[in-house]
Amino acid sequence: MTQDQLKQAVARAAIEYIKPKLFNDAIIGVGTGSTANFFIDYLGEIKNQFAGAVASSDASAARLKKLGIDVLDCNSVSELVVYVDGADESNAYLHLIKGGGAALTREKIVRAVSKEFVCIADESKWVDVLGKFPLPVEVIPMARSYVARELVKLGGTPVYRDGVVTDNGNVILDVYNLQIIDPVGLETRVNQITGVVTNGLFAVQAADVLLLGTKEGVKTLFPS
């Protein structure tokens, strides 16, 4: 099976997983990236079973609208029934690294508003220790150099993601060479650096369930 086929399989599994949770007025959270895109496409098939979605990026919002799915402003919603999104890495606690697609801040907001976070990923994303994938950090442009120096002090090697501006008008530093033994501690520490909007660790609020696409089939994993 190719990586894309594994992504399609978990996107399909996510549809089956969320179906029993949907009702007429339900609003769901929808993420960003190639796995989330497969999910959005399948979501079109059941669009009459819920009221609408809050998207974690302008790109996902456009894809949802194209399928005739209502996209709502997050401020008009008190709770999302469920949030479905991909990840760049997951460990056994379902602590994640996200933000490969630069949508980490809106993803964190959608996650915070959601009752349940269903992560969908192919098996290449499964790791023992987070950090091989560089940790994305969204930064206010004026603070870029200062934040980079602070990240070096934490042992990382930050690299400016050239030419990328987030949907919020900010820049991304990708931090290499981190062996993230304490994801909750590092997430909290990095977010304390002045000028950081947020970082791509989802450990303080991890995923609730991971649908992991493997060659043996989709595994449903809960935090250990």
Ligand code: 5RP
């Ligand atoms: C976007 C994300 C994505 O979920 C993550 O990068 C995974 O992407 P893909 O499904 O394309 O592998 O966090 O900011």
